[in-house]
Amino acid sequence: MKGKILIVDDEPDLRGLLKSILEGEYNIAEAESGAALKKLLADEAPDVVLLDLNLPDASGLDLLPLIKKSWTDTEVVVLTGAATFEAAVEATKRGAYHFITKPFDTSALLVTLDRAIENRQQKEENNSLRRALSAMSGSSAPVFQSPSMQKVVRTLERIAPSDVTILITGESGTGKEVISDLIHALSPRNKNRIVKVNCAALPRELIESELFGSVKGAFTGANSDRDGLFRQAEGGTLFLDEISEMPIDTQSKLLRVLQDQKVRPVGGKADYQTNCRIIAATNRKPEDAIKDGKLREDLFYRISAISVYLPPLRERREDILPLANAFLKRFAAQANRTLNTFSQAAADRLVSFDWPGNIRQLQNEIQRAVLLCEGPNVEASDLSVSETQAVAPEGHDTSYTLLEGVERNAILQMLRETGGNKLEAARKLGIGRQTLYNKIKDYGIEA
Numbered sequence: 001m002k003g004k005i006l007i008v009d010d011e012p013d014l015r016g017l018l019k020s021i022l023e024g025e026y027n028i029a030e031a032e033s034g035a036a037l038k039k040l041l042a043d044e045a046p047d048v049v050l051l052d053l054n055l056p057d058a059s060g061l062d063l064l065p066l067i068k069k070s071w072t073d074t075e076v077v078v079l080t081g082a083a084t085f086e087a088a089v090e091a092t093k094r095g096a097y098h099f100i101t102k103p104f105d106t107s108a109l110l111v112t113l114d115r116a117i118e119n120r121q122q123k124e125e126n127n128s129l130r131r132a133l134s135a136m137s138g139s140s141a142p143v144f145q146s147p148s149m150q151k152v153v154r155t156l157e158r159i160a161p162s163d164v165t166i167l168i169t170g171e172s173g174t175g176k177e178v179i180s181d182l183i184h185a186l187s188p189r190n191k192n193r194i195v196k197v198n199c200a201a202l203p204r205e206l207i208e209s210e211l212f213g214s215v216k217g218a219f220t221g222a223n224s225d226r227d228g229l230f231r232q233a234e235g236g237t238l239f240l241d242e243i244s245e246m247p248i249d250t251q252s253k254l255l256r257v258l259q260d261q262k263v264r265p266v267g268g269k270a271d272y273q274t275n276c277r278i279i280a281a282t283n284r285k286p287e288d289a290i291k292d293g294k295l296r297e298d299l300f301y302r303i304s305a306i307s308v309y310l311p312p313l314r315e316r317r318e319d320i321l322p323l324a325n326a327f328l329k330r331f332a333a334q335a336n337r338t339l340n341t342f343s344q345a346a347a348d349r350l351v352s353f354d355w356p357g358n359i360r361q362l363q364n365e366i367q368r369a370v371l372l373c374e375g376p377n378v379e380a381s382d383l384s385v386s387e388t389q390a391v392a393p394e395g396h397d398t399s400y401t402l403l404e405g406v407e408r409n410a411i412l413q414m415l416r417e418t419g420g421n422k423l424e425a426a427r428k429l430g431i432g433r434q435t436l437y438n439k440i441k442d443y444g445i446e447a
Contacts, residue, residue: 001027003047003117008037008063009079010056014102018050021106026113034058038066045071048097048116053080053087061087064094075116079104146316152179152308159306160186165258167243167303168281170310172435173358176281179310180239189277192236195229200245200434207250209266212257218267230263233276243280243303244289245434251296258302278303283435313355313362320351323359327366328378335370345380353385356407361430408443411436415445 004027031037034057053060075097088099168176184194213228262271280303289295332339373382418424426436
């Protein structure tokens with residue numbers, strides 16, 4: 001069935017005609033008067049109400065606000081045998097989706113109903129997203145303007161209510177952690193915790209005890225039993241960031257946990273059942289990580305029941321200014337400053353820059369500009385990003401793509417500025433330390 005239609009009309013013959021046309025495609029309910037309609041307002045909302053304007057005991061125009069108040073997302077299609085422009089305008093003001101005169105064209109009616117149902121479904125999706133975003137902190141609420149990211153959101157809204165394991169891929173700084181927050185917020189598990197761990201940041205000798213827990217005496221320094229992250233995420237979500245940086249032998253144990261839904265603490269002799277949803281992420285291309293021996297192929301297939309790719313910021317430039325304005329508002333409030341907006345030159349520079357560090361780099365750039373700018377607006381001179389795209393240095397291997405050349409040159413320039421301090425260079429570039437190490441290796445950059 002396409003949806004539920006409520007027919008509100010005092011003419012039995014017309015209700016019968018509409019029912020014969022719509023039955024089979026839609027679930028049909030009927031009300032013969034305003035009083036009958038009011039009794040139904042406490043029930044489950046239909047997708048569309050077909051409302052006659054001239055009922056024996058009420059005016060459809062007066063009923064419209066009651067319908068919209070009780071059934072916020074329901075669309076109302078007005079039916080009338082005495083159409084006037086004024087009535088159509090007034091019905092629209094009071095929340096009507098469309099206005100159809102009697103006698104009506106059947107094909108036009110069906111098209112209108114299908115569009116009304118689609119519109120209602122879109123409202124529900126938007127409302128669920130708004131509820132999810134309101135559950136997230138304002139500082140992490142994402143901005144989605146580009147078609148590519150709106151497509152990602154539609155995918156997330158479909159898969160979030162399930163318990164399917166999700167792998168998020170994309171360059172460093174594209175917002176993988178924020179997307180994991182959004183999936184959790186949209187899921188039935190949102191009443192419990194989302195526990196996050198960066199697999200690249202955990203020492204090799206401690207990662208298993210962090211994930212699975214440990215018992216007293218399992219290793220030197222284990223002075224008491226320790227709950228692992230799986231137990232901490234019980235009933236909620238466990239986000240494994242940079243999973244391709246997890247040691248291979250730990251990946252094999254993780255695979256066993258995912259298959260059996262059982263965890264054995266380090267040094268323990270008994271398993272415990274686990275119930276948490278797994279979201280994993282990596283900034284490596286999975287096929288490259290598998291080829292390089294960084295990611296077990298069987299684990300990849302286990303964690304990638306659904307894969308979500310986050311495009312880099314340079315491929316979704318529609319998001320740059322909305323993100324920049326959101327960061328401007330946040331950091332100006334934190335700095336107790338009044339900053340209005342970006343000048344046109346500054347906005348042009350932000351949109352034209354390729355952002356090798358993606359959203360993280362953009363965020364750092366705006367925070368820096370807020371602290372340094374002196375006027376009421378952020379000017380181009382307040383930005384540290386170059387007006388023109390960087391070009392590969394002389395003698396650079398031209399087998400790199402232009403974008404790779406831009407990224408390589410940005411890393412070289414930052415390493416020079418920091419005197420070779422990789423930790424400081426990674427911080428200023430807005431990328432993770434391990435990501436910088438990987439890129440230095442990939443681009444063959446000498447120390």
